[in-house]
Amino acid sequence: MFGLKSDWSLNANDRYFTLDDYARSLPRWCTGCGDLGILAAIHRVCRENQILPENMVSVSGIGCSSRLPHYMNGYGFHGLHGRALPVACGVKSRRPDLDIWVATGDGDCFSIGAAHWVHALRYNMDITVLVFDNGIYGLTKKQTSPTTPEEYLTNTHPTGALLPPLNPLTVSLGVSNISFVAQMVDWNPPLLYETIKAAHDHKGTSFVRIIQRCPVYMESLNLEMMDDPTNLLLLHHENGIPVPEGVDRLFENQLEHDPSNLPAALGIAADRSKMPVGLLYRNDEALCYDELSSVGLDMSYEEKLAGVNTALDKFSV
Amino acid sequence: MNDQLISVQEVSSAAEDLQARDAAEPIPEHIVEIVSDSGEGAQKCGQTFGIVSARMGNGVWTVEIIPAEIQPPARTPDGASGIRIRVGEDLMTNMGNEANLVVAFNEQVLRSRLASHAYKAGTIVLLDNMWASDSSEDIRTQYSEALNEFAEFGLEVYELPIQTECLKVVPDPRKGKNMFVLGMLSHIYSRDKEQALNEIANIFSRKSEKVISTNHDLFRAGYLFAQQNVPYHYEIAPSKLADKPMVVMSGNQAVGLGVMASGMEMVSMYPITPATSASHYLADDFHLTGGFVHQAEDEIAAIGFAIGASYAGKTACTITSGPGIALKTEMISLASMAEIPLVIVDVQRGGPSTGLPTKVEQGDLLTTMFGAPGDSPKVIIAAATISECFHFVTLARRLAESFRIPVIVLTDANLATGVQPFExxxxxxxxxxAPVDQSDWDENVPAYDWDEETGLSARAIPGMRNGGYVLTGLAHNRKGKIAYDTTSNQEGSDMRSLKMATLAGTLNRPEVHGEAEGDLLIVGWGSTLGTIEEAVDVARENGHKVSSIHLRFLSPLEPGLRDIFSKFKKVMTIEINYSDAANAPRITEENRRYAQLALLLRAHTLVDVDCWSVVSGHPLQPGNISRVIMDRVAEIEGDKKCLD
Incomplete structure (x- = not known):
């Protein structure tokens, strides 16, 4: 009953997965919610890579975006508010064979889970982290989040958010051992797909901040950006996110940015006048903690027994 | 090179050894203390003394005396650091009462121990006399005043030139005096010299040959010094138990070895006193069984990481102490709700809040049992001995997986640092x-296929084809789907609770220590086992009808308690946590706050269970308990007389 199936190698080739094979129940996000487009892009990436559904684990915290595992096939872990990353890293630590997706939001990741965000980036385990950043608490109905723009009216700050918003890109880029930082908007499906695909293909923790529309509580902010693409700055480079033909014409502001250039990435991230979209930074050489934490997985039971006895010998009387 | 050194010395001292042993006075047991300023190595000295004694087949129990600060001011009672070793012919189960012999590096630390009632009139004190001739007049005065105090109390003080003697071997005796003292004690108690020298070589195995030989020289100097200058020489015969293969270790090392022996591959922790040394041990040896210690960014991440590994089929362990449990509470509740196997070791320390980090308390029973939103059933077992620290971790892993539930193993600071031999x-x-099951899942079987009789269900593990489900901490139905309807949460709660009854049905009644009926029954749990039983034995020898039981399973509770209680006139718990004394001002029968196990037992059995408990931070001693027993027995026997 235990162990790998004898035909495991044949199995993968015999099966072909369609988009439906990656979907679970019908999403219950609001009409017009940006999460729907993100979900579609993830499904496409899964199909493109023909990921075995049973090897996928989608981990989330609490919030609108954290409902994502319920709409993904395979295994899901819809855990505690702010704590998706430690769980995801724990799964990966002793099961490097699994394909881990993390769905989190601006409140979940940048507020209650901020400590885990910083440290998970430093661990750089091979997982894909998508932050659905709508700049507001949606599920609990319009409270200020760390990325709510200054002076935006919320139920907790009815006269306007008191502080300037946190900049998730500069924080992420400031973490040592960071290996992948991208930013994208939910309303550009081809670029979103390419971004998520690049993130998933990257070995290490790929951190993608997705600017996401909340048509119910945060309509004004993103409408402005959608209506006026001059607010955006497209980053392109041969080592960056591939920009599908024609898509580049949507962007009046473009910049060729080498994603291996960390100081330049920090400069772009810190400039609040334009919202950069594309790959800010990538380092394929960064240390992956899962390679350390999965040590000893191949050890046989006989070797383990010998190990226990060696350990006991040291305490022998 | 090492061996050579030892053997040369052996030849030269063999004759002396023989002579010395002839004069040794046989004793059944002794309580020895070594006290010093922090950083002078008293604990290393005492641990080595304990290990050598255990290797010689003696029963041993050690308790560390730890100041809360890393470098407290020197020569102050608050800074007292050291160790107590109770060594005897039989298995030692507790720290005992007052010490028989003490080696003190200065008189101030001795004063602190005296104030803690660690000594009695007649306790032998071997005191370093370097302070008598100190350049500071203040220190000289303090020294002579303290000596007067000791004489008045009745301590038998021997002032010895320990510092002066060490200076003959090393330029700075602050590092090394402990090995000189180990040598002294080794002669006084006729310890096996070769064992001691080997153990010293082990301690310094990561240091240079020079360090080892210097420490060997100090040991030999101390041994010879005691032989020529100390008028005490004892012999403690080996225990009868010693013909079985034994191991000797601390409770935290036993927890670490338990993790390895259970086949767990992951310990995820955050540093917290007094739990961390379990992870220190694993950091050294876990690779022998292919395991990994993850030091997380905080307590919540530590348990989250362990839960992730467990969810993915690799049941993991997190090791912490009370404040860590407080932070992990939401995660423990998630593991209970979503039925994720998990092992949590709580090495309890003094509370509340940050409390007494290095001191002992049994204060986390109720918080582990009830500290969670809603009903979050989990298994709680408490280790009573160092052997149980090992075995309960392996038991916990099996229970966690069989019952798909978090299992909390309670130990405490006393067990964590105590050293004891066991089989x-x-x-x-x-x-x-078992290896991670990756066979196909039957797609007709839901994610929580609760068995109506037991509440148990099989678990799909990522990688199993057709087994995909979304684990959630939200109310969910059998299929694992979020369910806000009127019946699902009730059903899920019923099923999770049913598992506890199923487990309870497999447990044995606790064994009664002493007669099965009598006047007074003491109920204990955790590290107080040996202390309570020793006090009960004393009471029984004096003709009192006193018995005790010691609970290991606290959630679910062991069966038959009400029946056992009914055979005694009075039932009380003895615990190391807070309770109101029954006769304290303003305390009435109605408002009295009971010790933690007593509160549970009262609710569980409807018996009027009394309690006695303290939060001094010190381990209980048989003498404390004897006094409590005699008070209660006097009440019961007084009542009897009235009735007659």
């Missing part, structure tokens, strides 16, 4: 966790 466990491959 070497005969580990076999079937102790280890």
């Amino acid at each position: 070497r466990p005969d580990v076999t491959i079937d102790w280890f966790a």
Whole structure:
């Protein structure tokens, strides 16, 4: 009953997965919610890579975006508010064979889970982290989040958010051992797909901040950006996110940015006048903690027994 | 090179050894203390003394005396650091009462121990006399005043030139005096010299040959010094138990070895006193069984990481103490709700809040049992001995997986740092966790296929084809789907609770220590086992009808308690946590706050269970308990007389 199936190698080739094979129940996000487009892009990436559904684990915290595992096939872990990353890293630590997706939001990741965000980036385990950043608490109905723009009216700050918003890109880029930082908007499906695909293909923790529309509580902010693409700055480079033909014409502001250039990435991230979209930074050489934490997985039971006895010998009387 | 050194010395001192042994006075047991300023190595000295004694077949129990600060001011009572070693012919189960012999590096630390009632009139004190001739007049005065105090109390003080003697071997005796003292004690108690020299070589195995030989020289100097200058020389015969293979270790090392022997591959922790040394041990040896210690960014991440590994089929362990449990509470509740196997070791320390980090308390029973939103059933077992620290971790892993539930193993600061020999466990491959099941899941079986009779269900593990489900901490139905309807949460709660009854049905009644009926029944749990039983034995020898039981399973509780209680006139718990004394001002029968196990037992059995408990931070001693027993027995016997 235990162990790998004898035909495991044949199995993968015999099966072909369609988009439906990656979907679970019908999403219950609001009409017009940006999460729907993100979900579609993830499904496409899964199909493109023909990921075995049973090897996928989608981990989330609490919030609108954290409902994502319920709409993904395979295994899901819809855990505690702010704590998706430690769980995801724990799964990966002793099961490097699994394909881990993390769905989190601006409140979940940048507020209650901020400590885990910083440290998970430093661990750089091979997982894909998508932050659905709508700049507001949606599920609990319009409270200020760390990325709510200054002076935006919320139920907790009815006269306007008191502080300037946190900049998730500069924080992420400031973490040592960071290996992948991208930013994208939910309303550009081809670029979103390419971004998520690049993130998933990257070995290490790929951190993608997705600017996401909340048509119910945060309509004004993103409408402005959608209506006026001059607010955006497209980053392109041969080592960056591939920009599908024609898509580049949507962007009046473009910049060729080498994603291996960390100081330049920090400069772009810190400039609040334009919202950069594309790959800010990538380092394929960064240390992956899962390679350390999965040590000893191949050890046989006989070797383990010998190990226990060696350990006991040291305490022998 | 090492061996050579030892053997040369052996030849030269063999004759002396023989002569010395002839004069040794046989004793059944002794309580020895070594006290010093922090950083002078008293604990290393005492641990080595304990290990050598255990290797010689003696029963041993050690308790560390730890100041809360890393570098407290020198020569102050608050800074007292050291160790107590109770060594005897039989298995030692507790720290005992007052010490028989003490080696003190200065008189101030001795004063602190005296104030803690660690000594009695007649306790032998071997005191370094370097302070008598100190350049500071203040210190000289303090020294002579303290000596007067000791004489008045009746301590038998021997002032010895320990510092002066060490200076003959090393330029700075602050590092090394402990090995000189080990040598002294080794002669006084006729310890096996070769064992001691080997153990010293082990301690310094990461240091240079020079360090080892210097420490060997100090040991030999101390041994010879005691032989020529100390008028005490004892012999403690080996225990009858010693013909079985034994191991000797601390409770935290036993927890670490338990993790390895259970086949767990992951310990995820955050540093917290007094739990961390379990992870220190694993950091050294876990690789022998292919395991990994993850030091997380905080307590919540530590348990989250362990839960992730467990969810993915690799049951993991997190090791913490009370404040860590407080932070992990939401995660523990998630593991209970979503039925994720998990092992949580709580090495309890003094509370509340940050409390007494290095001191002992049994204060986390109720918080582990009830500290969670809603009903979050989990298994709680408490280790009573160092052997149980090992075995309960392996038991916890099996229970966690069989019952798909978090299991909390309670130990405490007393067990964590105490060293005791126990029978070497005969580990076999079937102790280890089964390999991760990756066979196909029957797609007709839901994610929570609760068995109506037991509440148990099989678990799909990522990688199993057709087994995909979304685990959630939200109310969910059998299919694992979020369910806000009127019946699902009730059903889920019923099923999770049913598992506790199923487990309870497999447990044995606790064994009564002493007669099965009598006047007074003491109920204990955790590290107080040996202390309570020793006090009960004393009471029984004096003709009192006193018995005790010691609970290991606290959630679910062991069966038959009400029946056992009914055979005694009075039932009380003895615990190391807070309770109101029954006769304290303003305290009435109505408002009295009971010790933690007493509160549970009262609710569980409807018996009027009394309690006695303290939060001094010190381990209980048989003498404390004897006094409590005699008070209660006097009440009961007084009542009897009235009735007559």
